[in-house]
Amino acid sequence: MSTLSAIDSLHGKVAIVTGGTGGIGKGVALHLAARGAHVVINGRSADKAQAVLGEIRADGSQACFAPGDVRSRADMQAVVAEAVRQFGGVDIVVPNAGGNDDEARSPEVRGPFADVDLQRVTHFVDQALAAKLLVVQAAVPAMRERGGGSVVFVISEGGRTPTPGQTAIASFSGGLIAASKVLAKDLARERIRVNCVCVTVVRDTPSWEAVFSPDSTVSDMHRKQYEKIVARSPLGVASPADIGKVVAFFASDDAAYLTGTVISPTGGLTIH
Numbered sequence: 001m002s003t004l005s006a007i008d009s010l011h012g013k014v015a016i017v018t019g020g021t022g023g024i025g026k027g028v029a030l031h032l033a034a035r036g037a038h039v040v041i042n043g044r045s046a047d048k049a050q051a052v053l054g055e056i057r058a059d060g061s062q063a064c065f066a067p068g069d070v071r072s073r074a075d076m077q078a079v080v081a082e083a084v085r086q087f088g089g090v091d092i093v094v095p096n097a098g099g100n101d102d103e104a105r106s107p108e109v110r111g112p113f114a115d116v117d118l119q120r121v122t123h124f125v126d127q128a129l130a131a132k133l134l135v136v137q138a139a140v141p142a143m144r145e146r147g148g149g150s151v152v153f154v155i156s157e158g159g160r161t162p163t164p165g166q167t168a169i170a171s172f173s174g175g176l177i178a179a180s181k182v183l184a185k186d187l188a189r190e191r192i193r194v195n196c197v198c199v200t201v202v203r204d205t206p207s208w209e210a211v212f213s214p215d216s217t218v219s220d221m222h223r224k225q226y227e228k229i230v231a232r233s234p235l236g237v238a239s240p241a242d243i244g245k246v247v248a249f250f251a252s253d254d255a256a257y258l259t260g261t262v263i264s265p266t267g268g269l270t271i272h
Contacts, residue, residue: 019097027240099131148191235267
């Protein structure tokens with residue numbers, strides 16, 4: 001039996017977290033680091049990254065920032081190369097960033113089907129899928145060299161549970177859930193596991209601020225949906241740390257026999 005405790009169950013592993021400079025990504029990065037992983041934080045703001053890196057390093061863990069747009073193949077290849085250069089390889093990939101959250105909240109993209117701009121909707125879906133998949137494809141060779149690894153997609157519960165006005169999110173997230181199962185089968189022979197964590201409203205995130213901040217510009221429909229979720233969540237609204245714990249479990253050997261799995265930590269709001 002291993003002498004490692006749950007707290008250091010990722011000792012020596014190298015993790016890439018896209019969108020790791022804040023919100024859910026920050027919660028994920030902090031929990032992976034707390035369990036012993038070396039964390040490569042990807043994002044577009046070095047200033048925001050420094051705060052996360054400071055927290056990780058203050059706890060005695062190692063981390064670095066690798067800038068790049070998740071919609072760019074070249075940028076994601078550079079992020080993987082930086083992980084290999086800094087820490088020797090890649091074991092865990094957490095595609096968390098969505099690519100264009102502002103567009104996802106736009107009334108022309110999120111709203112009644114008869115009123116949305118379908119050209120913008122389909123473009124958003126295309127970009128969002130790239131934002132999740134490019135980093136995984138870039139990391140596969142490095143993970144293969146390590147003898148396997150774990151991919152944990154963080155996506156919207158809208159891909160499992162239909163929500164009015166979410167044509168774009170449902171198409172993107174539902175498609176990615178199906179794609180993750182294909183990846184799970186394709187990569188199993190490489191000992192690379194692929195799982196999904198589907199989230200709904202999470203407090204202390206850019207999405208939360210976009211809805212509940214005093215200068216919010218989201219539609220009334222969008223705001224009312226969030227208010228309803230907050231009111232009806234049996235276990236309350238999740239924090240980034242709550243999601244980070246679930247991702248860390250999937251990334252660890254505790255989940256060594258799980259691949260192609262989809263889990264929804266929604267506090268009882270949705271039951272599957």
